[in-house]
Amino acid sequence: MGNPTHFSLEVPKRAHQLLRDLYEQLGGSEGTRLPLKATFLLSVSMPIVILPIERILKYKRKPAEVHMNDAILNARLADAVDRAIDLQAKVHTAKFFTGSWQYATLEKGSGFPNLAAVGLPEVIAAHLDAPQALEDARNLSANRFCKILRNALAHGGVLYLDQYGRSRSGAPVRRFAFVSTDNSNKRLHFLRIKMADYRAFLQRWVDWMNGEAIEEILAEDLGLEAPEAEAVSIAEEAVEATVK
Incomplete structure (x- = not known):
């Protein structure tokens, strides 16, 4: 397939296909090969997550902007993205959400720590370990979750973490932390997730996009498969994605 007809739909699908086809061929964190699985997973996820937000949701909510507007290409999909990434509704009600995220915040106080130097603060890691962190993630608005x-x-606000969810130099990567400031720049938001669960989330995200977009003509024109023909269950995906 050449130049995409619908960039925000087709490019995430292609990126996810790369993930499914190539992920298990990459070296893990052990042995002599470079540990590329975490880097590849993170890199491939960027167009999957960012493009629908930047090229559909942004223009759906600001229709006067037109220079990269995919929202007009499929009204059904644009409406679905706008509904799902709701300003107020809890993210756990969205079709793309998986219940494995953990959430915490850090007030700025006299200043934010330099996470590039110190990694994930232990006080935040401990908060994320608590069961309440799962509930706090579920109860974020869908808009806040996607914005983080x-x-x-x-913007590069990602930390590689070990199996315990800590920043440890040289340790095999088993989790990610996604970090973003709020609009006032007075608080840091942290979302933490295991690598296997993040891969399962990406599957759910792509299935959600396809499910909302597909009609017979669109499927034929773009070569898209119906979600039921393509989808691997989240449980199966998580098992398949387990990093050895």
Whole structure:
């Protein structure tokens, strides 16, 4: 397939296909090969998450802007993205959400720590370990959840973490933390997730996009498969994505 007809739909689908086809061929964190799985997963996820927000949702909510507007290409999909990434509704009600996220915040106080130097603060890691962190993530607005994830991916606000959810130099990467400031720049928002669960989330996200967009003509024109023909269950995806 050449130049995309619907960039925000087709490019995430292509990126996810790369993930499914190539992920298990990459070296893990052990042995002599470079540990590329975490880097590849993170890199591939950028167009999957960012493009629908930047090229559909942005223009759906600001129709006067037109220079990269995919919202007009499929009204059904644009409406679905706008509904799902709701300003107020809890994110756990969205079709793309998986219940494995953890959430915490850090007030700025006299200043934010330099996470590039110190990694994930232990006080935040401990908060994320608590069961309440799962509930706090579920109860974020869908808009806030997607904004944190989008900003972290777009601006490099990502931390590689070990199996315990800590920043430890040289340790195999088993989790990610996505970090974003709020609009006032007075608070840091942290979303933490296991790598296997993040991969399952990406599957759910792509399935959601396809499910909302597909009509017979669109499927034929773009070569898209119906979600039921393509989808791997989230449980199966998580098992398949387990990093050895």
